[in-house]
Amino acid sequence: MARLVVVSNRVPVPKARGTAAGGLAVALKDLLTPGAMWFGWSGRLTANPSPQPAIVEARGVTYATVDLTPDAYRGFYVGFANGALWPLLHFRLGLMHFRREDYEGYLSVNQSFAASLAPMLQGDDTVWAHDYHLIPFARLLRKQGFGGRLGFFLHVPFVPPSMIEAMPVARELVADLCAYDLVGFQTEEHARDFRDCAQRMLGATVEGEWIRLAGRRVRAFADPIGIDAQAFAQDAARAEGDKEVLRVAESLSSRALAIGVDRLDYSKGLPHRFEAFGRLIEKHPEHKRRIHFLQICPRSREEVDEYRKLRTELDRLAGRINGRFSEFDWTPLRYSTRGAPRSTLAGLYRLGRIGVVTPLRDGMNLVAKEFVAAQSDEDPGVLVLSQFAGAAQDLTEALIVNPFDPDAIADAMHVALTMPLSERQERHAVLKEKVLRTTAEAYCRRFIDALEAPAVARAA
Numbered sequence: 001m002a003r004l005v006v007v008s009n010r011v012p013v014p015k016a017r018g019t020a021a022g023g024l025a026v027a028l029k030d031l032l033t034p035g036a037m038w039f040g041w042s043g044r045l046t047a048n049p050s051p052q053p054a055i056v057e058a059r060g061v062t063y064a065t066v067d068l069t070p071d072a073y074r075g076f077y078v079g080f081a082n083g084a085l086w087p088l089l090h091f092r093l094g095l096m097h098f099r100r101e102d103y104e105g106y107l108s109v110n111q112s113f114a115a116s117l118a119p120m121l122q123g124d125d126t127v128w129a130h131d132y133h134l135i136p137f138a139r140l141l142r143k144q145g146f147g148g149r150l151g152f153f154l155h156v157p158f159v160p161p162s163m164i165e166a167m168p169v170a171r172e173l174v175a176d177l178c179a180y181d182l183v184g185f186q187t188e189e190h191a192r193d194f195r196d197c198a199q200r201m202l203g204a205t206v207e208g209e210w211i212r213l214a215g216r217r218v219r220a221f222a223d224p225i226g227i228d229a230q231a232f233a234q235d236a237a238r239a240e241g242d243k244e245v246l247r248v249a250e251s252l253s254s255r256a257l258a259i260g261v262d263r264l265d266y267s268k269g270l271p272h273r274f275e276a277f278g279r280l281i282e283k284h285p286e287h288k289r290r291i292h293f294l295q296i297c298p299r300s301r302e303e304v305d306e307y308r309k310l311r312t313e314l315d316r317l318a319g320r321i322n323g324r325f326s327e328f329d330w331t332p333l334r335y336s337t338r339g340a341p342r343s344t345l346a347g348l349y350r351l352g353r354i355g356v357v358t359p360l361r362d363g364m365n366l367v368a369k370e371f372v373a374a375q376s377d378e379d380p381g382v383l384v385l386s387q388f389a390g391a392a393q394d395l396t397e398a399l400i401v402n403p404f405d406p407d408a409i410a411d412a413m414h415v416a417l418t419m420p421l422s423e424r425q426e427r428h429a430v431l432k433e434k435v436l437r438t439t440a441e442a443y444c445r446r447f448i449d450a451l452e453a454p455a456v457a458r459a460a
């Protein structure tokens, strides 16, 4: 079997003790067997970074990382990846700030990644690149002479041709994605949108999942990501004894807990959600004093203006809701921009009577799956889920809502709070079976099998 080389913007290098944490590390853990390599940015900014990667070996896996200059970081990461691509791919053209020099910075970081990685590669390695930071990476690595298989997975949504055309370098981006041998998406809709873009913008021919362009074939397919639901369910059950979880349980004084967990990001629909919680109390006053909403949203990407603005807006909205609805001994909304340890999070989900997952647009949304996995089978909570999260394609037994409609979210929360136990159990049993089946391991296996399939031979 070929050696696997994973490439991603950030590399979660394991600390001296323990294993790597973080979303992608958890998802890829079964693939990273001895001999594998993970390459990318160290997370460090230095004035004169060495092109030679720093190497850490842990459990037989090689972690190879390079530093970035502050300028490269600003153009590549803050400017183009998160200031232009992220909003575009989340259907927020109004928030897309395109600057040609940022795009140049994006290309040049991809170029230096390719130049640093190439000398470490063997001809028959299989390279799997992750996410929107690395769209041009395959083309640039090919230029360095790499001849092995190259796959790419996009964790965020893709957009239809009519929308991507607003991006001044859209053609280049679509063509660069076609330089991979296999491109994976979270849903069939995203894969289809990409194939449509290749057809309309590049004149490619599409046959089923295959794109034919300039004498080669690229497969664009859906490979929905999952979680290790079994392990997460066990963590959640164990976390019932966690000190912080116990303190939260006690502080509820038998009130219901509604919980939201999201990076502080404008794609997650947080202002609409806060608004919805206010509407719930207003429209259904019987829930007054009977519910607490806990929103955990660790701060992220604070170098990008839009994220700072969102934080200010949420501070204001949270203050307004609590100012308006609080009683002297009841504060309806608890809002924290601090993260929680993963095990505490699992325990808090388990306490939740409602999981509120209402992104305006999301590739998949793992919180939805984690919430389901964490529930007890005897007395499960109810998932309220946005129709625009990739997860809604499969988790159809959740209460599916339009996240742009605070009244609809409020009504779904009311339905969740008044749902008979038998219905909660029925919905939960199906959802749990689904998250147990669509695991992270199955996602990885599907991708690697597809990448190593004979049909994906280069330049076919």
Ligand code: GDG
Binding pocket: 023, 155, 156, 225, 261, 262, 263, 296, 298, 338, 339, 340, 341, 342, 343, 345, 362, 363, 364, 365, 366, 367, 368, 370
């Ligand atoms: C991208 C795509 C896609 C959150 N707060 C804390 C914490 N988290 C963890 C959650 C979950 C992860 O972070 C977030 O994953 P999501 O899928 O919800 O969202 P993104 O970060 O936007 O991820 C998304 C995903 O990639 C995977 O392909 O599903 O659509 O946007 O695991 O639990 N973890 C800890 N403390 C926190 O406070 N420990």
